[in-house]
Amino acid sequence: MSDWNLSVTRRGLLTSSAAVLSIAPAIRARAASQSSAGATTLPVTFEVNGQERMLRLDPRTTLLDALREHLKLTGTKKGCDHGQCGACTVIVNGERINSCLSLAVQHAGDQVTTIEGLGTPDDLHPLQEAFIEHDGYQCGYCTPGQICSAVAMLGEIERGIPSHVTGDLSKAVSATNMEVRERMSGNICRCGAYSNIAAAIADVAEG
Amino acid sequence: MRSFTYERATSPQQAAAIVAERKGAKFLAGGTNLLDLMKLEIETPTHLVDVQDLDLDMIEETAEGGLRIGALVSNTALSADPRVMRDYAVLSRAVQAGASGQLRNKATTGGNLLQRTRCPYFYDTNMPCNKRSPGSGCAASAGYSRQLGVVGISEDCIATYPGDMAVALAVLDAVVETIRPDGTSRSIPLGDFHLLWGDTPDKETVLEHGELITGVVLPKPPGGQHYYHKVRDRASYAFALVSVAAVLQPDGTGRVAFGGVAPRPWRKDEADAALTQGAKAVVEQAFAGSATRDDNKYKIALAERTLAGILAEARS
Numbered sequence A: 001m002s003d004w005n006l007s008v009t010r011r012g013l014l015t016s017s018a019a020v021l022s023i024a025p026a027i028r029a030r031a032a033s034q035s036s037a038g039a040t041t042l043p044v045t046f047e048v049n050g051q052e053r054m055l056r057l058d059p060r061t062t063l064l065d066a067l068r069e070h071l072k073l074t075g076t077k078k079g080c081d082h083g084q085c086g087a088c089t090v091i092v093n094g095e096r097i098n099s100c101l102s103l104a105v106q107h108a109g110d111q112v113t114t115i116e117g118l119g120t121p122d123d124l125h126p127l128q129e130a131f132i133e134h135d136g137y138q139c140g141y142c143t144p145g146q147i148c149s150a151v152a153m154l155g156e157i158e159r160g161i162p163s164h165v166t167g168d169l170s171k172a173v174s175a176t177n178m179e180v181r182e183r184m185s186g187n188i189c190r191c192g193a194y195s196n197i198a199a200a201i202a203d204v205a206e207g
Numbered sequence B: 001m002r003s004f005t006y007e008r009a010t011s012p013q014q015a016a017a018i019v020a021e022r023k024g025a026k027f028l029a030g031g032t033n034l035l036d037l038m039k040l041e042i043e044t045p046t047h048l049v050d051v052q053d054l055d056l057d058m059i060e061e062t063a064e065g066g067l068r069i070g071a072l073v074s075n076t077a078l079s080a081d082p083r084v085m086r087d088y089a090v091l092s093r094a095v096q097a098g099a100s101g102q103l104r105n106k107a108t109t110g111g112n113l114l115q116r117t118r119c120p121y122f123y124d125t126n127m128p129c130n131k132r133s134p135g136s137g138c139a140a141s142a143g144y145s146r147q148l149g150v151v152g153i154s155e156d157c158i159a160t161y162p163g164d165m166a167v168a169l170a171v172l173d174a175v176v177e178t179i180r181p182d183g184t185s186r187s188i189p190l191g192d193f194h195l196l197w198g199d200t201p202d203k204e205t206v207l208e209h210g211e212l213i214t215g216v217v218l219p220k221p222p223g224g225q226h227y228y229h230k231v232r233d234r235a236s237y238a239f240a241l242v243s244v245a246a247v248l249q250p251d252g253t254g255r256v257a258f259g260g261v262a263p264r265p266w267r268k269d270e271a272d273a274a275l276t277q278g279a280k281a282v283v284e285q286a287f288a289g290s291a292t293r294d295d296n297k298y299k300i301a302l303a304e305r306t307l308a309g310i311l312a313e314a315r316s
């Protein structure tokens, strides 16, 4: 019985930095005095949906986990946690990225926009409205990532960024069905709502 | 993920010096490959030196009439640069063919060059892999090899270099510029940058520990028509089974490199020289000495057909 307790405690110590913090203040103080890089947690300040947020985080915390677990902004979803699905897409300084493959500490000083920041139930973003209008989902799990991705993707087209299917690199690009599908390939929908997603985006792209 | 400490570097030389000082330290750029591998504990750095604040995110013209691409230029910015689209379209095309819109926004030029293999056994930490744990064996050699290498590989490792951008850089005769911890810099031709696996597949490039890539230099534009054709299991957001980068001149001469087949972007002078004789002759030269398996011998036929498609497009 006591052995069992001991092993649990040990495992707890190994996996939880909080436990390490509570039993080893002396070690922590020494590390901190050697270099600021030796601290167990680091302060991170960034702007999320227009509000300045300050967190103290284990450097391992991804931007995704900081948003979901620390700021309780659970609109952003975790699908694969490896850059392969796009469910975690958020907009950082105007550009869409996978928040699962980014450390929160990489984003000190950045402006982060999540699905919660695009619109509210009473004041929907045009793309949120279009997704409802066109039924651009079934289960809805991929939807926040799809919408954040699409908002930034339309900005990329506006800025003239070419894609794999752009025919002539010297001509302006536009949001054709082919272009939108290629540019949205980083967002997988397990329910296969792609046609309706494409229709919702086309609706907004056409203005 | 194993725990690590984190800091932001303030100058290229300082970044190099900090990493050199600590055996377990690594540079962090976009993080899209390193963090992926750290989550699986395939990479276990004890200290990360974030290089994002270094002034290495510009594309500048060189005195020789080429371009210097800073190591931190994102894949998106690189592929959309008007000079790159006009004079080095093969590079713009190769970058657009890689990953996804989200990943290209975060991926950097330096990090992209150093992305590690996508061999499924390298990713599966329950399997022996000489690249992940030297001396443990190679699970791929008797396993599923459909995605793996057919030329330039070794007994100890049959993996490929998976990236797209570097295949275009190979046909463009690009040069990688670095700074070392002692402040000296060096220029490494892209063709010498990635190592063949030999009996040390864990050693993938000529970089020393702590050596920082500062940029990639393109010589003056090669002219001609530019192609990057990538064949993969789905139309987008997948690694190449085979890719072909080519720059073709009106007289039929040119340069060609293959991706997805070898430990490095695969380019051979003899293959370039055979371009006027057609795809079959080029592929015979490029893949001389190949070592295929039942699962992946299709890659050589696919390389020939992909190149034939490009040559037909160039004639039309």
Ligand SMILES: Cc1cc2nc3c(=O)[nH]c(=O)nc-3n(C[C@H](O)[C@H](O)[C@H](O)COP(=O)(O)OP(=O)(O)OC[C@H]3O[C@@H](n4cnc5c(N)ncnc54)[C@H](O)[C@@H]3O)c2cc1C
Residues within 6 Å of the ligand: A082, A083, A084, B026, B027, B028, B029, B030, B031, B032, B033, B034, B035, B036, B051, B071, B097, B098, B099, B100, B103, B106, B107, B108, B109, B110, B111, B112, B113, B114, B115, B162, B163, B164, B165, B211, B212, B213, B214, B237, B238, B239, B240
């Ligand atoms: C789902 C998925 C699909 C993908 N598909 C493709 C694809 O189809 N084609 C393709 O080409 N790529 C693809 N990629 C890979 C992607 O292109 C790379 O992850 C990216 O380019 C790495 O760049 P980074 O800046 O994020 O590197 P990081 O992850 O930050 O770094 C990678 C490595 O380089 C080192 N490093 C970084 N910068 C420097 C520097 N300046 N000097 C020295 N060392 C440095 C780091 O220490 C690390 O070891 C895909 C990735 C994912 C996750």
Ligand code: SF4
Residues within 6 Å of the ligand: B117, B119, B120, B121, B122, B128, B129, B130, B131, B132, B137, B138, B139, B140, B141, B148, B156, B157, B158, B159, B201
């Ligand atoms: S091919 Fe290379 S990377 Fe793949 S299992 Fe063998 S040693 Fe590892």
Ligand code: FES
Residues within 6 Å of the ligand: A077, A078, A079, A080, A081, A082, A083, A084, A085, A086, A087, A088, A089, A098, A099, A100, A101
């Ligand atoms: S959770 Fe980030 S891409 Fe899947």
Ligand code: FES
Residues within 6 Å of the ligand: A136, A137, A138, A139, A140, A141, A142, A143, A188, A189, A190, A191, A192, A193
């Ligand atoms: S709606 Fe279910 S995954 Fe897209």
